[in-house]
Every structure is written in C-alpha cells, then in structure tokens.
Amino acid sequence: MLLNRLCCFVVVSLSVLGCSDPDPIQRISGPAQGSTFMVSYWSEQQVDKAALEQKLKQELDRIDQLMSNYRPDSVIEGFNAQQSAEPVEVGTELVQLVQIAREVSAHSQGCYDLTIKPFFELWGFRGDKLTKPSDEQIAETKALIGLDKVKTVSHSQLAKTQASLRIDVSSIAQGYTVAQLAKLMDQAGIENYLVEVGGELISRGRKPEQKQWRIAIEKPLPDSQTLQKIIAVEQTQPLAIMTSGTYRHFYDEAGVRYSHVLDGRTGAPVTHHTVSTTILIPDATWADAWSTAFLCLGSEQGLPLADKLKLPVLFIDQQGSSFVEKPSQALTEALASKQAFSFVE
Template structure:
C-alpha cells in the first residue's frame, strides 16, 4: 500500500501469557493478512487479481474479498452520482499521481478527453465473484478504498482472537475499539491543513473508524499552479475548489476511506449536502482567504472534544 501500519492494543492478563498473542506472532499474522489484500487489490503488483483484471479483455473471476470491495465502490459511484469512481486511474496517471511519473507538462484538453473515453464505472459490473468490463481499456484502481478495507481486515482479526481494545492505523486510516489502559477513550486529532503538525480538533470516535482526505499533502506545482492528487472524473482534471480537508467517521474503515474521497471530489457545498442527506458524520475544512472555516455535520458533533 506504499505506507506504514501501526497497531496499538491492550491485552488482558490471560492473553498476555498466551503464546499466540506475542508481538512477534501477532505481527506475523497481520503481515500475512495485509499481504493477501495487496495480492488481491494492488495496482503495483503485476500479478494481483486487480492487475490481472486490468489486463483482461472482458472479465475475470476474483476472490470474494475483491468482489466485495468492487461492489462497495460501484454502490458509492451510484450514490455520489459519479464523484467516486475507481476507474479514474488513467487520469490519475496522466496527471502524475499514479505509478507513472510526474508529467513534464500539463496535459492538453485533447489528451484529457482521449483518456476520459476509458473512464467510467458504468463500464464496470459484477456478477457473483466475476468482474466484467464493456471496454477492454478500463482500468480499476482501488487505492481510495482498499486501504480502509485493510484496516477492517486487521481490526476484525484482532476481534476474532479476543482482542477488543485496539487502535489500527494504516497510513492515517484508523479504526478504534474499546479503551486504553486506565479505562480512557482513544483520543485522535484532526490535522490543521497548514505548515507544521498543528491540531485542528481533538476527537473521540468510540468504536468507529475515521478517515481524512485532503489535498494539502499530495500535490505538485507547475508554472506556479498547484495541482491536487484528487481528480474529478467529470472534468478529467484535479479538483480546484476550496475544500482542503474532509474527515469522515463511520463504523467501516473501508466506507470512511471511500466517503472521504467522494466528498472531496464533490466539493464544499455539494459534499456537505451529500453528507447531510446520507446522515454521515463529516467534518470539513474550507479555505476562505487566509482562514480555515469548519463545517460540521450534526452526526459528527458528538465526537468532538470541546476545548476548555
């Protein structure tokens, strides 16, 4: 996944003595599970299920896990009216944010339009565990949802082996359950989207997941113009609105991850309307001049720690 993972857990005295719950044994099992996710859904591994589907002309039967993540992607594509689209990879690569290198010049309108012909989840479907595409060039990239899915895989494994107090973190996608030692809640921070590691707000998410999407880390500048890594499938270009950070709390890390991306593409107004319509716990940071303005959905407010 091109990033780190960190698992913090609290073991009761009985589990601390169990040979199956040593740090070494737990890390071995977690590594195996994350390796499997990569073997299924990585675009960087040429023999992964997803890479083999991308090379296929029309269809490929995949694991139930890959089918599950693709189905969730298609559902959100419909719900977001195309804002969340896992086939946007050719455009991401064109703008220099995928496996390809940074472009030496801004793509022309003609080049963008030629790539857009091969983008659109309406060309992707699933029946059982078989993925189908109606155009051979269709390229699926699950990087905006699979990392969150990986968090869920690790969290659910911990619960299976009796660990019910944990914090799983894969590249900033987090899922928490239970309490820290001393019966204290896990306290997390929303980063302020400016220079330095400043805290915008502190939150306690309970037994939930949290994901943040923003353009303040992954971007480049060309001829004095800043280009975000988030591509709007409808325009074929990087987003250029003033929504700089989206934080979503959801019981599923996979959905928190994907929803944060969808709302980022939708922008500050449409994104907030989408969040409220779907009763989502969402925290937006919008740049207005030199200031950062917060927009908080009603569902998100209970998780905020009020400053004293």
C-alpha cells in the same frame, strides 16, 4: 505494495499519551502498503503477541497480493491486464469493494471513480512535471473509463466492457485492510485496540483505566505538522476515523494550484477550496471510500449529500490563510450528544 494514495491521509494517533509506566499498551508495527501500520492494544487476558503479529502480517501480505496495483502478479492487476470482456475470477472481496465503490460513485454522481488512473497519467501526476491536456484529450480519455464499464458477473467474478479499463482500489483498500486487521483482533478476543494503516484507523474499547482513545487530525498545511483537532472516542464499539486531504500533493504553475484529486466527471483537478474531509462511522471500508468522495466533491456539493445520508463529516475549507470548519448536521448532532465521540478543545 498498494498504490500510494491520491489524497493525503492525516489522522494521527495519540493513543500512546498518558499511559502509566510500565505501559500496559502493547504495540505491533511495521511497513504496509507503501506506508506503515501500527496496532495498539491491551487485554486483561493473556495474548500471544508473537502469534498475533504473525497473523496480522500474513493478512497484510494476503491483501497486498490481492489488491496491489504495483504488483503485476496481484489479482487486481491480473484483471486489469485482461484485454477482453470475458469474466475474470477475482474473489469475493474485490467484488465487494467494487460494489461499495459503485454505490459511493453513484451518490457522488461520478466524482469518485476507481477507473480514473488514465487521467492522472494524462495530467502527468505520475511524473515530476505537470502536462495540461487539451479538451480533446480529456474527452477521448473519458470515453475509455467509468465504473459502468465494470460488470459484476457473480459474487467472485468481474468483467469489463472496455478492454483497456483498469481498476485502482487504493482509495478503498486501505480502509478494508484496517477492517480486516480489526477482525483479527476481535477473533483473538481483544476488546480494546486501535488499528492504524497509513493514517486510516479504527478504534474499539478503551485505553487502560477506562481512558478514551484520542486521535489527532493535522491542520491542512503543506509544510508543517500541527494539530487541527483532537477527537476523543467516547463509544466502546468500533469507530473508524478517515481523513483525506489535498494539501500534500499538488503542482503550482503560473500562479495556479493543481490538486492531485481529480474529478471523475470532468477529468480535471478539483477547483474547490476544501482541503480536508474527515468521516467518523463504524465501517472502515465505507469510511475510506466516503472520505475520498467527499474530498472530491468539496463542501459545497458534499455537505448537502452528507446531510441527506446523515453521515458525520467534517469539511475544512481554506480561505486565504485561514481554515473554516464545516460540519455536517449528523456530525453536529453527534458532537452535541457526546455519546460516540467529542472534540477536545
């Protein structure tokens, strides 16, 4: 299975609500990547559900074999185990994901980085106890990581200049998985679907009777599951909705909360007050990377970047016991037009 996410993804589908009986929406679900997946769809044309389910699960298994950081026999772990600067054949998909991550990392000035797993181990976030490292330990670890130490040799080969460097693609692979499952739906001639993997999702078309797909975003509270927003998808073209949050995984020690979201620039947990970020764009792979990057940056640094890149992003900051929503300019404009999506009050 793919590495459990460093952030908590909190998008919940409401697609099953409001359907007539018998329900024309078909569903395929099961375990996937340390979490679950669900594909909801309907079609006026006959669909071989059993054959479709087999293809979806085969694709999940294929991606797991390619990108899982928990499987020593995966392609990505084969690259991580390589202790030299020699090129490694990893396939075009991993090269593509690294390139996307490289661009997002550059825009975030290194806050988002696929190579920061050693920092999590340094802080003890893989165990049950927080271990605060010294400044010297952080500096020593920082010298050993960085996407600049990963070289793209060809369209299917990667190499590293630091032998111990490891790549963790969990912050982008789930979005890629969503996109790949959606591609299978397209190939099957299905034009109305909602694909969800571990809370990350993409929609296309409509529900029966031209009803909108509706997606709920959780209120960023650690001990409850209540709604913060409901998104009604207005457009029929694909729309990926990705949410990242800090509020499920953290340590409290001596009155200080340490988030599991680490800043690649400092090697330390983020200290801002942003607890949730949601991005709504057509490409699920980019959306996954961006939702994590914006959560790392927080609203103070992330909002100007979202505005510069014209990305529709919703930041939610916690101020005491209250939550303050901070939309990017592109999100505000999209909501005003009501052509792509809208918020249901």
